[in-house]
Amino acid sequence: MADSVAADDQKFCLQEVLDTFKLCLTENKEVYLEHYVAGWRGLVKFLSSLGSVFGFISKDAVNKIKILVGYMEGENGSQYVTIQSMVKYELENELVDLTKRGSHPESGSRTLLRLHRALRWLELFLERLRTSSEDSKTSVMCSESYNESLAQHHPWVIRKTAGMAFCVLPGRAAFFEVMNVGTPEQVVAMLGEALPLISEVYQITEELYTQNNMLDLP
Numbered sequence: 001m002a003d004s005v006a007a008d009d010q011k012f013c014l015q016e017v018l019d020t021f022k023l024c025l026t027e028n029k030e031v032y033l034e035h036y037v038a039g040w041r042g043l044v045k046f047l048s049s050l051g052s053v054f055g056f057i058s059k060d061a062v063n064k065i066k067i068l069v070g071y072m073e074g075e076n077g078s079q080y081v082t083i084q085s086m087v088k089y090e091l092e093n094e095l096v097d098l099t100k101r102g103s104h105p106e107s108g109s110r111t112l113l114r115l116h117r118a119l120r121w122l123e124l125f126l127e128r129l130r131t132s133s134e135d136s137k138t139s140v141m142c143s144e145s146y147n148e149s150l151a152q153h154h155p156w157v158i159r160k161t162a163g164m165a166f167c168v169l170p171g172r173a174a175f176f177e178v179m180n181v182g183t184p185e186q187v188v189a190m191l192g193e194a195l196p197l198i199s200e201v202y203q204i205t206e207e208l209y210t211q212n213n214m215l216d217l218p
């Protein structure tokens, strides 16, 4: 699976990512891990299409996807159907390093937390894109969103490297084209549809991690 994530050469389509986030929630508002991971896989496809300068970011996201898929397809896969069942299982079985890195440095819960923090960046960035004007700069929107979210969890060297990569992001028009949706008006409409779904998934996950005191997993 992991190699297919990296080598997937199909064109990115925002509609597909939207569809996976639509599938994320169960009837009782739990988050399906399978669709959550599929959403990230689609986003990584987009990132890869922006060029090798973003390779270090894609690589990290792909690694985290691999870890989660490993659990989903592993012998305890039935415990990894939703984010809620994963957290419950890992906590009950002491499979999470809670305060410092120890014998479970790559638990599902801590791995997902990294993607969860990145989802907040995505939410902020897409909202800026949605409300942007023709002359808005994607690099500025991206770095503002990053500084308000993920940057707070990254050391200086990662913040610097990420900041340099943002500078080479394509302009708004080219960026909208890569989204493969249609006219800028159609992109904006689709972002308006996608954002509430992404927000809801984010909020539900945030509540789960807050309730279990897991927002700072090492």
Ligand SMILES: CCCCCCCC/C=C\CCCCCCCC(=O)N[C@@H](COP(=O)(O)O)[C@H](O)/C=C/CCCCCCCCCCCCC
Pocket (backbone or CB within 6 Å): 014, 017, 043, 044, 046, 047, 056, 057, 058, 060, 061, 114, 115, 117, 118, 121, 122, 142, 146, 150, 158, 162, 169, 179
């Ligand atoms: C809908 C289309 C428009 C938006 C498309 C966005 C596509 C974004 C795709 C993927 C985003 C990558 C998510 C990165 C997850 C990073 C998780 C993380 O924080 N990892 C760090 C900590 O991990 P551990 O060491 O604790 O295991 C790790 O150190 C990070 C390394 C890589 C640098 C991460 C920089 C993240 C910048 C996020 C902005 C992406 C810019 C995309 C520009 C469109």
